[in-house]
Amino acid sequence: MxxxxxxxxxxxxxxxxxxxxxxxxxxxxxxxxxxxVVTALIDNAxxxxxxxxxxxxxxxxxxxxxxxxxxxxxxxxxxxxLVRKICYPLLLISQMIPIIxxxxxxxxxxxxxxxPKILVVxxxxxxxxxINMIVGLSAADEQMLLFYKSLGASRGQLLRLIRLPLALPYxxxxxxxxxxxxxxxxxxxxxxxxxxxxxLLLTRAQRAFDLPLVLAAIVVIVLLSxxxxxxxxxxxxxFSPVF
Amino acid sequence: MQxxxxxxxxxxLIDGAPVKVVDDISLTLERGVFASVVGxxxxxxxxxxxxxxxxxxxxxxxxxxxxxxxxxxQDDLLLPWRTVIDNAAIAxxxxxxxxxxxxxxAVELLPLFGLEGFGNSLPSQLSGGMRxxxxxxxxxxxxxxxxxxxxxxxxxxxxxxxAMQHWLKQVWYTLGVGVLFVTHDxxxxxxxxxxxxxxxxxxxxxxxxxxxxxxxDDVDRLELKKQIKSLL
Numbered sequence: 001m002x003x004x005x006x007x008x009x010x011x012x013x014x015x016x017x018x019x020x021x022x023x024x025x026x027x028x029x030x031x032x033x034x035x036x037v038v039t040a041l042i043d044n045a046x047x048x049x050x051x052x053x054x055x056x057x058x059x060x061x062x063x064x065x066x067x068x069x070x071x072x073x074x075x076x077x078x079x080x081x082l083v084r085k086i087c088y089p090l091l092l093i094s095q096m097i098p099i100i101x102x103x104x105x106x107x108x109x110x111x112x113x114x115x116p117k118i119l120v121v122x123x124x125x126x127x128x129x130x131i132n133m134i135v136g137l138s139a140a141d142e143q144m145l146l147f148y149k150s151l152g153a154s155r156g157q158l159l160r161l162i163r164l165p166l167a168l169p170y171x172x173x174x175x176x177x178x179x180x181x182x183x184x185x186x187x188x189x190x191x192x193x194x195x196x197x198x199x200l201l202l203t204r205a206q207r208a209f210d211l212p213l214v215l216a217a218i219v220v221i222v223l224l225s226x227x228x229x230x231x232x233x234x235x236x237x238x239f240s241p242v243f
Numbered sequence: 244m245q246x247x248x249x250x251x252x253x254x255x256l257i258d259g260a261p262v263k264v265v266d267d268i269s270l271t272l273e274r275g276v277f278a279s280v281v282g283x284x285x286x287x288x289x290x291x292x293x294x295x296x297x298x299x300x301x302x303x304x305x306x307x308x309x310x311x312x313x314x315x316x317q318d319d320l321l322l323p324w325r326t327v328i329d330n331a332a333i334a335x336x337x338x339x340x341x342x343x344x345x346x347x348x349a350v351e352l353l354p355l356f357g358l359e360g361f362g363n364s365l366p367s368q369l370s371g372g373m374r375x376x377x378x379x380x381x382x383x384x385x386x387x388x389x390x391x392x393x394x395x396x397x398x399x400x401x402x403x404x405x406a407m408q409h410w411l412k413q414v415w416y417t418l419g420v421g422v423l424f425v426t427h428d429x430x431x432x433x434x435x436x437x438x439x440x441x442x443x444x445x446x447x448x449x450x451x452x453x454x455x456x457x458x459x460d461d462v463d464r465l466e467l468k469k470q471i472k473s474l475l
Contacts, residue, residue, distance in 0.1 A: 147320050150296045151313070151385055153337045161333070165324050241324030242365070 032212040040212035041219060047201065048220050054197040056224060058114055058186040062121025063228075066178060070126040071171075074133030079159075084134075095127050099185070103192045117189030117197070124185040125178035129171065136170025137163050165241050172236035179228040183221055244274040244310045246295065246389055246421070251304035253290055264290045265301075266446035274310065274388055274421040277412075279432040280440045283475060287447025288425040289317065292391040295423070310388030317393045319378035321366040327353075327377045328362045334385035345384050355414060356380045372403045379414075389421045396431070408434055429471050433464055441474045450474060 015034050022033040032040075041048070073091070077084040099120060106116035140163050148158060190199025198217050205213040253265040264287040272278060282288050294301050296314035313334075321330045328349050335345030353359050356376045366374055375395050382390055395411075396404045412435055415422055426432050432439050433455060441451040451474050453467065 143316060143318065144320050146293070146298045147296075147314065147316050148333075148337070150293075150298050151334050151337050157337055161336070162322065165322070 029209065029211065032215060036212045037215045037219065040210075040216040044213055044216060048198075048217065051196055051198045051201045051217075052220055052224065054114070054194075055183060055186045055190065055199070055221075058117040058189065058197065059121055059182040059224075059228070061114075062118040062185060063125050063178060063182040065118065066122045066125035066182075067129055067175065069122065070129035070174070070178075071133060073126070073130045074137060077130075078134050078137035078163075091127070091130065094123065099124060099188060103189055106189070107193050112193055112195055117186050117194065117199075120189035121182050121185035124181050128177040128181075129174035132170040132174030133167060136167030139163075139166045139170065168240045169236075172232065172240055175232045175236075176229060179232045180225050182228060183225045187221055244388055244421075246272040246306070246308045246310075246312060248295070249305050251291075251294060251301045251306065253287075253294060253299075253301050255290075263446035265294065266448045267304075268447065268449055269304075270440060270449065270452075272389055272421045272423055275419045276438065277415055277422045277424065277436050278438040278440065279424040279426060279436040280442055281426055281429055281432045281471060281475070282442030282447065283444050284427055286442050286444050288427075288442060289393050291442075291447065292393050292423065292425055295391055308389075311386035312389040312391065313382045313386030314391040315375075315378055315382045315393060315395055317395075317397065319366070319374050321374060321378055321381070323366050326363045326365060327358055327369070327380070330366070330377060331380045331384050333381065349380060349384055352380060352383065355417065357410065370403075371399050372407055375399070375407065376410075379411075383418065383420070387418070387420065389423070392422060392424045394426055395424075397426075404431075411435065429468050429475075433468055433471070439471065441471055 019034050022028070022031045025031050028036060073087070077087055102123065103116070103120050106119050110116040110119065140158075144162060145158055148162060153161065186197065187199040187202070190197035191203060192199075194200040198221055202214060202217050205211075205217065247269075248271070249269045251265055251268045252263070254261050254263045256262075266287075268291060270278075280288050280291065292314055293299065295306065295308075295312065298314075322333070325333070328346055331349035331352075332342055332345040335342045350362055353362055356379065358373060358376055358380065361369065361373065361377075366377065369377060379390070379392075379395070396407050399407060408431060424432070424435060436455055437457070439453040439455065440449050441453065442448065443450045451471075453471060455467065456463070459467070
């Protein structure tokens with residue numbers, strides 16, 4: 001229960017301050033009240049739902065691809081030290097390129113369809129998963145591995161019995177970050193040019209100075225990100241070892 | 244059934260410089276015999292056990308092992324996400340032998356190991372003494388002939404430690420295994436062992452072998468402790 005109470009207090013406080021400030025400013029076309037945002041949410045429910053579906057699909061495909069790629073990279077890098085030495089700088093560089101600069105390039109290379117958006121999501125999401133997995137797969141201490149090796153465990157068994165279970169909590173904390181970023185990644189991709197999606201809706205609403213709709217779309221983005229975050233938490237509860 | 248070491252040497256690179264840790268050690272373990280190695284910290288006692296357990300090969304010398312042998316490491320190294328039974332049976336899983344049978348044996352041994360009712364508990368739910376007993380159960384399921392115990396009671400409080408010493412002696416007697424028990428505690432070694440190997444500071448050499456008579460009286464025991472202390 002306490003898990004819900006305290007965060008709710010924070011959100012309610014934010015809404016209260018927002019309402020007060022908006023009322024004091026008294027220019028609803030510049031700073032809409034929370035109320036008008038809720039109205040915009042309800043009035044544009046169909047429109048928001050339509051665009052959300054595209055964003056969600058891009059985010060989920062991107063997240064899935066990022067998870068697969070990240071795990072592959074992490075396994076190879078954690079198990080083969082030479083590969084780790086060669087690839088670690090590349091991995092870091094991939095995160096130093098501003099996404100906002102890469103996205104237009106993807107657009108030029110891959111057009112206005114879903115693929116460039118998915119690529120943006122992958123580029124954003126694979127990193128936290130990969131880095132956490134590499135740490136997790138290296139988390140077993142030397143004494144532990146030596147002991148189970150002395151019981152006769154092969155490299156594969158050490159991986160399955162010790163290193164993988166140890167890595168799972170790390171994997172999930174990477175997944176949580178990635179899930180929270182995935183919707184944002186898709187929106188960034190859409191922002192720079194798309195046929196559908198919340199990012200496109202945002203740019204249109206902005207150009208039309210429909211600020212309640214802009215904020216309504218942002219609320220939807222936040223809610224979708226929270227939902228993905230919660231799903232990952234549930235998966236972790238189900239699959240991650242408890243100890 | 245016995246395990247014999249002859250002329251074992253081991254050198255490690257520590258900060259780039261070779262350090263001889265174990266120097267020319269020869270000894271024999273017999274099944275059913277409780278032997279201890281006493282020595283100061285860092286004298287190579289643990290290395291000796293790890294050599295016997297097969298962590299790494301000796302630089303020179305020979306180890307001949309009959310029967311099965313397993314180490315109980317200083318930290319119990321139980322897998323925290325596995326229950327006591329699952330931890331105990333892990334060797335069978337690794338060897339691809341009958342896991343159900345190993346689990347069954349583990350369940351039957353729970354009372355002897357003071358873990359009755361805790362078979363499905365996770366290590367984090369156990370006390371320090373219970374964790375050590377669970378780890379020893381894993382050792383026994385893995386190897387029924389020889390146990391290598393590396394300061395198993397080092398981290399326990401004095402009261403638990405004393406209880407565990409008496410318990411260990413009883414379990415050893417019941418199961419008839421051969422034990423090589425490493426400790427820096429002379430009292431503990433004299434209380435438990437039939438034979439005590441005294442090890443010198445690094446490089447570890449065996450400087451004396453002391454036999455403890457089974458019906459030793461308190462006066463002789465005190466004398467023996469003094470004698471070992473003077474050697475160290």
